[in-house]
Amino acid sequence: MTNHxxxxxxxxxxxxxxxxxxxxxxxCFKWVLKAKEERGATIIxxxxxxxxxxxxxxxHVPLRSGTDIPFMGGMIKYIIENKKxxxxxxxxxxxxxxxxxxxxxxNDGLFxxxxxxxxxxxxxxxQFELDGNGNPKKDKTLKHPRCVFQLLKKHxxxxxxxxxxxxxxxxxxxxxxxxxxxxxxxxxDKAGTVMYALGWTQHTVxxxxxxxxxxxxxxxxxxxxxxxxxxxxxxxxNVQGSTDHCILWHILPGYLAxxxxxxxxxxxxxxxxxxxxxxxxxxxxxxxxxxxxxxxLKGWFGDSATKENGFGYDWLPKVDKGEDYSYLYLFDRMYxxxxxxxxxxxxxxxxxxxxxxxxxxxMENLDWLSIAEIHHNETTDFWHRPGADPKKIKxxxxxxxxxxxxxxxxxxxNSGRWLLWHYAATEPQGQSKSMGQIMVEIMNKxxxxxxxxxxxFADPILKLDWPSNYDAEKMAKKINGYYTEGPKKGQQVPSxxxxxxxxxTVCLNWLYxxxxxxxxxxxxxxRDYSQTPMQAKIGLYPNFSWCWPVNRRILYNRASVDxxxxxxxxxxxxxxxxxxxxIGDVPDGGWPPMxxxxxxxxxxxxxxxxxxxxxxxxxxxxxxEHYEPIETPIKKHPFSKQLNNxxxxxxxxxxxxxARPADPRYxxxxxxxxxxxxxxxxxxxxxxxxxxxxxxxxxVEMSPELAKEKGIKNGDPVIVENTRGRVEAIAMVTMRIxxxxxxxxxxxxxxxxxxxxxMTPGAGDATNRLCISAGDPNTTIPEFKACCVNIKKAxxxxxxxx
Amino acid sequence: MKITRRGFMKxxxxxxxxxxxxQVGFDLRPIKAHAAKLKIKxxxxxxxxxxxxxxxxxxxxxxxxxxxxxxxxDPGYPVSEGALCSKGASTLAMxxxxxxxxxxxxRAPYSDRWEEKSWDWILDRLAHRIKETRDRDFKEYNDKxxxxxxxxxxxxxxxxxxxxxxxxxxxxxxxxxGIVHFDHQARI
Numbered sequence: 002m003t004n005h006x007x008x009x010x011x012x013x014x015x016x017x018x019x020x021x022x023x024x025x026x027x028x029c030f031k032w033v034l035k036a037k038e039e040r041g042a043t044i045i046x047x048x049x050x051x052x053x054x055x056x057x058x059x060x061h062v063p064l065r066s067g068t069d070i071p072f073m074g075g076m077i078k079y080i081i082e083n084k085k086x087x088x089x090x091x092x093x094x095x096x097x098x099x100x101x102x103x104x105x106x107x108n109d110g111l112f113x114x115x116x117x118x119x120x121x122x123x124x125x126x127x128q129f130e131l132d133g134n135g136n137p138k139k140d141k142t143l144k145h146p147r148c149v150f151q152l153l154k155k156h157x158x159x160x161x162x163x164x165x166x167x168x169x170x171x172x173x174x175x176x177x178x179x180x181x182x183x184x185x186x187x188x189x190d191k192a193g194t195v196m197y198a199l200g201w202t203q204h205t206v207x208x209x210x211x212x213x214x215x216x217x218x219x220x221x222x223x224x225x226x227x228x229x230x231x232x233x234x235x236x237x238x239n240v241q242g243s244t245d246h247c248i249l250w251h252i253l254p255g256y257l258a259x260x261x262x263x264x265x266x267x268x269x270x271x272x273x274x275x276x277x278x279x280x281x282x283x284x285x286x287x288x289x290x291x292x293x294x295x296x297x298l299k300g301w302f303g304d305s306a307t308k309e310n311g312f313g314y315d316w317l318p319k320v321d322k323g324e325d326y327s328y329l330y331l332f333d334r335m336y337x338x339x340x341x342x343x344x345x346x347x348x349x350x351x352x353x354x355x356x357x358x359x360x361x362x363x364m365e366n367l368d369w370l371s372i373a374e375i376h377h378n379e380t381t382d383f384w385h386r387p388g389a390d391p392k393k394i395k396x397x398x399x400x401x402x403x404x405x406x407x408x409x410x411x412x413x414x415n416s417g418r419w420l421l422w423h424y425a426a427t428e429p430q431g432q433s434k435s436m437g438q439i440m441v442e443i444m445n446k447x448x449x450x451x452x453x454x455x456x457x458f459a460d461p462i463l464k465l466d467w468p469s470n471y472d473a474e475k476m477a478k479k480i481n482g483y484y485t486e487g488p489k490k491g492q493q494v495p496s497x498x499x500x501x502x503x504x505x506t507v508c509l510n511w512l513y514x515x516x517x518x519x520x521x522x523x524x525x526x527x528r529d530y531s532q533t534p535m536q537a538k539i540g541l542y543p544n545f546s547w548c549w550p551v552n553r554r555i556l557y558n559r560a561s562v563d564x565x566x567x568x569x570x571x572x573x574x575x576x577x578x579x580x581x582x583x584i585g586d587v588p589d590g591g592w593p594p595m596x597x598x599x600x601x602x603x604x605x606x607x608x609x610x611x612x613x614x615x616x617x618x619x620x621x622x623x624x625x626e627h628y629e630p631i632e633t634p635i636k637k638h639p640f641s642k643q644l645n646n647x648x649x650x651x652x653x654x655x656x657x658x659x660a661r662p663a664d665p666r667y668x669x670x671x672x673x674x675x676x677x678x679x680x681x682x683x684x685x686x687x688x689x690x691x692x693x694x695x696x697x698x699x700x701v702e703m704s705p706e707l708a709k710e711k712g713i714k715n716g717d718p719v720i721v722e723n724t725r726g727r728v729e730a731i732a733m734v735t736m737r738i739x740x741x742x743x744x745x746x747x748x749x750x751x752x753x754x755x756x757x758x759x760m761t762p763g764a765g766d767a768t769n770r771l772c773i774s775a776g777d778p779n780t781t782i783p784e785f786k787a788c789c790v791n792i793k794k795a796x797x798x799x800x801x802x803x
Numbered sequence: 804m805k806i807t808r809r810g811f812m813k814x815x816x817x818x819x820x821x822x823x824x825x826q827v828g829f830d831l832r833p834i835k836a837h838a839a840k841l842k843i844k845x846x847x848x849x850x851x852x853x854x855x856x857x858x859x860x861x862x863x864x865x866x867x868x869x870x871x872x873x874x875x876x877d878p879g880y881p882v883s884e885g886a887l888c889s890k891g892a893s894t895l896a897m898x899x900x901x902x903x904x905x906x907x908x909x910r911a912p913y914s915d916r917w918e919e920k921s922w923d924w925i926l927d928r929l930a931h932r933i934k935e936t937r938d939r940d941f942k943e944y945n946d947k948x949x950x951x952x953x954x955x956x957x958x959x960x961x962x963x964x965x966x967x968x969x970x971x972x973x974x975x976x977x978x979x980x981g982i983v984h985f986d987h988q989a990r991i
Contacts, residue, residue, distance in 0.1 A: 237963035246970035262949030318953035346961030402904035411966030415859035431905025446930035476968035
């Protein structure tokens with residue numbers, strides 16, 4: 002989230018899209034209702050299914066899964082044509098005025114530079130035109146035909162109401178209702194917030210869904226302000242923190258790029274990753290890359306990390322440029338016998354990765370597997386799943402019992418980036434241990450072996466700065482970082498401003514520097530409710546816990562003030578320049594306002610310091626463009642000849658069969674979702690009797706029209722099937738799902754939860770067996786939210802009890 | 804006199820009987836008897852956090868004789884203000900569930916059952932398998948002759964259920980082993 006949970010109460014309009022917040026983040030919804038009840042905010046829910054979020058919204062707008070970009074593209078057109086954008090904000094704080102290279106073009110669904118063989122764009126054709134100093138040329142009148150604003154206008158001119166309506170299945174009335182309500186937040190003293198979740202990310206255009214909302218938010222001046230922002234409602238308890246610490250192949254802690262084979266030395270790596278700006282007004286925050294990288298390496302390898310050995314850079318594994326090592330590719334390689342062993346910790350891919358039948362089969366190819374879990378689930382017990390013969394499965398499985406969260410201490414980061422400490426209520430029960438302790442012990446055993454026996458490339462293992470026991474408090478101190486030499490040796494660094502690239506500081510994650518200081522100790526433990534009246538007005542709570550970065554509660558908050566440091570909306574001020582200092586939130590850099598001539602642009606994480614309407618870094622183009630899901634009920638759409646995302650990551654194997662576009666065998670769109678009572682794959686919540694009683698087994702929601710067409714009655718057992726699998730479910734015939742009118746024909750959509758598995762007898766088995774192994778080209782997040790299926794009545798049941 | 808639920812609990816729950824009687828105007832003896840037997844009496848309060856979505860609703864765990872006997876919403880967390888959803892409100896049942904794993908288990912190749920093993924045995928064997936796989940499959944150079952120092956045949960998945968401090972350690976350990984197939988729930 003750019004903002005935080007409580008801040009939602011400050012909004013004038015909430016666009017909830019790709020999320021069912023009331024059911025999946027129930028306790029946050031009070032802040033939505035507060036905005037509605039106390040500010041009279043308009044709450045909009047755009048989602049294929051009517052849910053309890055819709056029930057509490059001013060209006061629900063059903064939309065066909067996978068068509069968010071045309072929906073928002075139409076809104077961008079509406080904002081421009083009706084001059085609803087915030088002119089000063091757009092001109093001064095976004096890259097609307099930048100002139101784009103003459104090489105840049107867009108023709109019939111493709112931007113310039115596309116290579117159909119590699120499915121990769123040459124992004125050098127999307128660059129800005131530079132002046133003599135190497136800075137982007139600008140036209141602040143926004144009239145230059147190649148300025149971003151004009152290109153944006155041209156790009157979305159095609160997204161007219163007729164075509165958007167024909168593609169999304171949303172009526173023109175509904176489109177206009179949403180566009181006009183949301184665009185009204187373009188006034189300087191209005192704020193609109195975007196709340197999204199997996200409904201946006203889990204598409205082959207997931208990143209561009211969010212980009213489209215970023216364009217809208219920047220045009221309306223909604224970034225940096227209270228009640229605004231782009232707010233990912235993050236799901237898992239610490240998925241914010243685990244992402245910040247980057248349990249992900251492509252980044253090191255603090256969002257630093259993974260080392261690559263073509264960057265053999267630390268010097269090469271830093272040269273490739275550290276951006277250079279020639280504009281004195283641009284803070285270009287990533288110029289600090291070397292300090293953050295070296296402090297991390299120093300934390301990992303301690304005294305063994307020296308200037309001479311590139312602080313141990315050579316010891317890190319390097320990936321190949323252009324290669325992908327994420328879930329979809331991992332399981333494909335496992336299926337093809339290339340993966341031999343590994344760890345699955347507190348995640349259940351046998352149910353939660355698309356095409357789960359393939360995933361389960363792939364696991365049989367492992368020689369060994371270590372699993373840390375709190376319960377048995379479909380992953381731990383994959384070797385005796387229905388239809389499998391344990392006597393033919395070679396995998397050696399180590400099942401490591403992990404303790405419950407209340408039995409250990411440590412911190413999590415909530416969706417609003419607040420760092421929160423939880424204390425150990427008791428010792429771990431039975432022989433269970435915290436996962437931190439388990440990892441410490443595994444590595445200590447491995448290190449012992451490498452000490453005693455010869456081994457390949459033992460340095461990175463033996464030279465680790467590694468504890469003998471897990472101590473959360475000590476790790477929290479190390480994450481913050483400390484000085485390794487000089488007069489302050491051993492002391493905690495006060496913030497990331499103190500980090501150095503010469504080995505004199507340790508820091509395991511620069512974003513968290515400042516969370517554990519000499520003065521204040523562990524700030525995740527703070528429970529101080531004090532705030533100034535200005536802070537209290539927007540519910541900032543700056544002294545409760547701590548938040549990254551540097552306790553800044555609202556990101557890009559210098560965009561909430563004009564060039565003189567005056568808030569656009571004094572009633573909802575986030576920061577203000579008063580008596581030569583900033584008051585309110587911690588500003589995005591302490592420089593004086595821009596009008597003083599000593600200020601900096603507000604979007605400090607971008608090299609040019611401006612919010613990016615034109616985003617030249619993304620895989621499939623600088624502007625979001627509509628592409629259908631990989632499995633789609635239509636053969637063509639009105640926006641171009643390019644049916645699917647030209648850069649989508651699509652996995653091919655004999656187990657990855659796909660339906661053709663508008664395949665008559667599979668005409669129905671399937672989307673998936675959670676339920677309030679179960680957690681993700683459900684292995685933990687299915688063990689609680691009353692939660693299982695409330696949501697006992699797998700169902701499929703469908704419209705009365707589809708049910709009639711198929712001769713299905715409410716409560717009938719049915720088979721939902723496609724090229725990848727066959728899933729039993731109970732039919733739930735409901736008005737909550739409506740048929741869509743798409744390109745002149747009726748398209749039915751159905752929805753299924755994904756929280757059930759065969760380990761709970763009679764509850765049904767993984768819905769994800771139907772989902773497709775295709776991912777977004779930027780993130781490789783799979784397209785769980787749209788694939789094609791067919792439905793028929795079940796004659797006999799194997800997975801569900803009746 | 805207007806009495807809120809919280810106010811009612813305050814005047815009746817703590818045994819201030821003489822004042823309470825006059826305030827609420829009815830016989831409190833049965834309630835008093837109940838209060839004397841409140842199961843959280845004398846329990847230690849420990850703050851924890853719900854293990855589900857990222858609203859991070861706080862919990863107050865009541866601990867008695869080394870066991871959590873109650874887990875309820877913590878009104879001191881300004882986001883949740885004491886509220887919990889159906890999952891968070893089930894935390895106690897999850898902590899004390901007999902469905903939980905309490906011992907290390909091992910499944911031998913081609914076996915149809917789990918066997919209980921000691922931590923020492925199981926971690927020892929796992930460490931041997933890690934070293935054996937790593938030493939056998941370690942790649943110093945890729946096909947382009949770039950120095951890559953990695954193991955492609957091992958992987959690690961998880962987890963967003965880990966605390967920040969655990970994530971930091973896991974990340975360090977996985978890169979040190981040379982693993983590149985490294986991912987977790989943020990991707991799915």
